[in-house]
Amino acid sequence: MLDTNVIQSRGCSAVTLADGRPGLQFKVRNPNYRGIQASLLIGVDVWINGNKYPREVVLVTLQDKVYSHNELQTTVTGRWQLDEMATITVPLEKVATAGVYQIDVTINIRRPYIPVPYCDSPFSSSAKLVVLPNHAISGPQLGVSTYSFTNDIYTAHHRFRSK
Template identity: 45%
Template sequence: MLDRELIQNRGFRNVVDDDGTTTGFQLRLRMPNYRGVAGSLVDGVEVEVDGETWDREVPRWTLQGRDFSIDELRTSTDVRWQLDEAATITVPKPGGLEPGVHDVRVSIAIRAPYIPAQFQPSLFPAQRKVTIVA
């Protein structure tokens, strides 16, 4: 089951490679729209943790068990972000985040084909304190 908040409580963790190197962190996001959207309409997510910001082009997306850069997602034809599915966002950060409570802010950008281009994308901001456990 998904949390009501856009930033999910579960899934906030450091990413550790097979060789033990911590290469970044992950968080999970709920679809902010009232219905799912095609992956090609997702225009990225800006992530800020404790004042450090990553542009919406940087994080990688995992949807339907598949990993995408934002460019790959924009050109996809067979993936959707469903209303009942959390997207996993992977942010590169050598060494990851320290264990403890972090102030996380995101701004999810989604385009809609029925809204004029000059008003695109729609931004869905959220903020939450989440914890990385050692």
Template identity: 40%
Template structure:
């Protein structure tokens, strides 16, 4: 079951590849009132511990498949972020995050093709204290 918050409390962890911590990941739920096709996702800005990653850097995992923002925008109708499915956001950060509490802040950019550009929400902002356990 998804939590009410956009940033989910569960799923915050460091990413280990070939025995080395290469970054961290966390779960986010769809901030809009309906799902969206991958091509409508313009990325996610991530800020934590004084670090900032531009919206094109984090990778997205939807339906168990990892994508870059470029991959998502090149997809057609075969990639979808459903309302009831959390997206896994993976951020490259050598060494990962230290165990403990962190203030995670995000801005998700999604556009809706059926709404005129001047009325589009610019970003879905969320912030939450998250805990990284070893």
């Protein structure tokens, strides 16, 4: 089952890329109203704790195939199904430590039936995701509740004014 938010609440982890660089991975759902050809995905811009990572460095995994920005633009076989999560991989300068990260993402999709100057449809989303430590956890631990970040009626910060 997919979350309502474009950025999914599960699947965030620190990773090591094929070239040995550290990275951060998280999952997103297709924000469009239907599945699309991968070549219609103009790009994915990511901000992690306020640091921007442009679409040219972000890797997108669709149907177990990893695409760079340039590969997305030229693929003729790739597809992003409506009910499929895409894995977004962002190369980092240093290893992502365990903790809470503010993730902001803008997914740009080209609409082939709209004239070129207006065909770019940006879908923006934000979430706080938790990266767990890589080592095995044993014994009692302090935990982080991601429920406190949902901003529902029980966790939103309300201020009441007295008259």
